[in-house]
Amino acid sequence: MELICPAGTPAAFKEAVDAGADAVYCGFRDETNARNFPGLNFSREELGQSIVYAKARNVQTFVALNTFMRAGCESLWHKAADDAVRLGASALILADFGLMAYVAETYPQQRLHVSVQASASNREAIRFLVDAFGARRVVLPRILTVQDIARLTRQIDCEVEVFAFGGLCVMAEGRCSLSSYATGKSPNMNGVCSPASHVKYRQEGAEMTSELGDYTINRYGPGEAAGYPTLCKGRFSVGEESGYAFEDPVSLDVMDHLDALRDAGVSALKIEGRQRGKAYVAEVVATLKKSLTADASGRAALISRLRLMSEGQRTTSGAFEKRWR
Amino acid sequence: MLVPSVLAKPLDFAPLALIEHFARRIFDRVLKVHPDLFERLGDYRSKRFCFSPSDLPLHFVVIPEGRVVEVSRGIRQPTADAVISGPLFILLALLEGRCDGDALFFSRDLMVTGDIEAMLALRNALDDSVIDLAADLGGMTGPLAPLVISTARYIRSRALRGKAL
Numbered sequence: 001m002e003l004i005c006p007a008g009t010p011a012a013f014k015e016a017v018d019a020g021a022d023a024v025y026c027g028f029r030d031e032t033n034a035r036n037f038p039g040l041n042f043s044r045e046e047l048g049q050s051i052v053y054a055k056a057r058n059v060q061t062f063v064a065l066n067t068f069m070r071a072g073c074e075s076l077w078h079k080a081a082d083d084a085v086r087l088g089a090s091a092l093i094l095a096d097f098g099l100m101a102y103v104a105e106t107y108p109q110q111r112l113h114v115s116v117q118a119s120a121s122n123r124e125a126i127r128f129l130v131d132a133f134g135a136r137r138v139v140l141p142r143i144l145t146v147q148d149i150a151r152l153t154r155q156i157d158c159e160v161e162v163f164a165f166g167g168l169c170v171m172a173e174g175r176c177s178l179s180s181y182a183t184g185k186s187p188n189m190n191g192v193c194s195p196a197s198h199v200k201y202r203q204e205g206a207e208m209t210s211e212l213g214d215y216t217i218n219r220y221g222p223g224e225a226a227g228y229p230t231l232c233k234g235r236f237s238v239g240e241e242s243g244y245a246f247e248d249p250v251s252l253d254v255m256d257h258l259d260a261l262r263d264a265g266v267s268a269l270k271i272e273g274r275q276r277g278k279a280y281v282a283e284v285v286a287t288l289k290k291s292l293t294a295d296a297s298g299r300a301a302l303i304s305r306l307r308l309m310s311e312g313q314r315t316t317s318g319a320f321e322k323r324w325r
Numbered sequence: 326m327l328v329p330s331v332l333a334k335p336l337d338f339a340p341l342a343l344i345e346h347f348a349r350r351i352f353d354r355v356l357k358v359h360p361d362l363f364e365r366l367g368d369y370r371s372k373r374f375c376f377s378p379s380d381l382p383l384h385f386v387v388i389p390e391g392r393v394v395e396v397s398r399g400i401r402q403p404t405a406d407a408v409i410s411g412p413l414f415i416l417l418a419l420l421e422g423r424c425d426g427d428a429l430f431f432s433r434d435l436m437v438t439g440d441i442e443a444m445l446a447l448r449n450a451l452d453d454s455v456i457d458l459a460a461d462l463g464g465m466t467g468p469l470a471p472l473v474i475s476t477a478r479y480i481r482s483r484a485l486r487g488k489a490l
Binding site for chain 2: 008009010011012037038039040195196197199200201202203208220223224225226227228275276277278279280308309310311312313
């Protein structure tokens with residue numbers, strides 16, 4: 001299985017390549033990608049240089065253009081696709097059907113991957129994307145069990161990529177409106193979930209309070225591990241109870257299921273984290289690369305170290321091993 | 326690792342002007358060696374960033390655009406657009422991109438207040454700049470450079486030993 005690694009900056013890109021990535025995914029410095037954070041992402045020149053660096057080491061570069069085009073501003077996304085193709089991207093990761101149509105018609109030879117943001121999670125949807133736009137790979141939403149994935153891969157004619165490690169969404173990628181509700185901005189349209197411009201932290205004694213827009217979303221006790229300031233990972237009062245109503249602040253780790261995913265026909269494992277620093281990228285990529293060739297017992301020891309770097313300092317296999325149904 | 330009190334205590338009395346002069350020289354050196362920092366920082370370069378080492382009695386305010394460095398002492402933090410606080414060695418490791426800021430936030434080693442967008446931009450700009458403070462310090466010390474660099478790297482590796490990024 002290929003290891004698909006994140007890069008938010010050229011320095012992180014280089015770390016990912018040097019640590020053993022098979023492919024690195026990244027985006028331009030604008031709203032065409034779902035990690036449109038301040039100080040992050042690539043200029044055209046930086047992407048070109050990074051692709052050259054990767055190609056010289058036999059590593060692929062995937063360019064994420066995985067937000068949905070704003071009506072009347074389609075040229076921003078078209079231009080981004082034009083530039084990514086011109087610079088030599090190995091594949092474009094797309095979510096918007098209109099943009100997929102543009103790329104398929106303008107650059108029929110360009111490899112097209114379906115972003116997780118497209119929420120393509122069933123046979124019919126994926127077959128449609130393969131037939132209509134020539135999609136070569138689909139990144140599955142994090143809502144399927146390993147058994148679901150195995151059934152699906154047998155019924156479709158394209159490669160399957162799954163998230164293996166890193167931040168965990170609320171399992172409605174491309175359709176989640178929680179960030180829009182609280183801030184007016186979303187990962188789907190603006191490329192930002194819970195934008196930093198709307199985040200505030202307050203230290204009150206040994207407690208830390210996080211706020212998003214007008215909402216207090218969490219209070220962490222002294223020494224309690226923290227999570228991202230997103231509504232989905234906020235604490236809510238529901239009836240008589242208070243706690244995490246959507247999901248806990250915890251990261252995804254499905255490395256215990258590597259063999260099952262391989263047997264299920266998965267082609268590539270994706271590491272989430274374009275917003276993370278280069279130190280994280282280097283450590284996670286190198287560890288997961290080693291894990292791919294380690295036996296099951298050695299794998300657990302390798303991965304345990306990564307837990308401390310995870311959101312809430314905890315990990316879960318999430319829906320891949322669904323226990324709540 | 327925290328700064329030992331035997332080293333932190335003298336800073337209660339050391340002349341602020343002297344500390345400020347030394348901090349400004351390092352800052353100027355970093356900006357000279359890494360001019361790309363400004364480009365990635367964009368409009369946030371005019372913000373007042375405050376660094377408050379929790380194990381030192383000092384606060385450092387930096388305005389990248391004006392190459393301003395101000396040092397103050399006391400419990401009250403100076404006025405700033407964004408403030409980051411945590412142990413000195415953690416702040417320095419973050420400055421060099423040797424640690425992941427999110428991981429340090431999750432573990433509560435770091436606290437960020439004020440304009441989070443500005444601080445995020447600075448974090449990302451620093452992370453891309455491949456700063457090596459030991460080498461930059463060495464570059465200021467002429468013939469003593471090899472000794473300064475190796476000593477600074479030794480202290481850095483000791484200070485960050487066992488730290489998950």
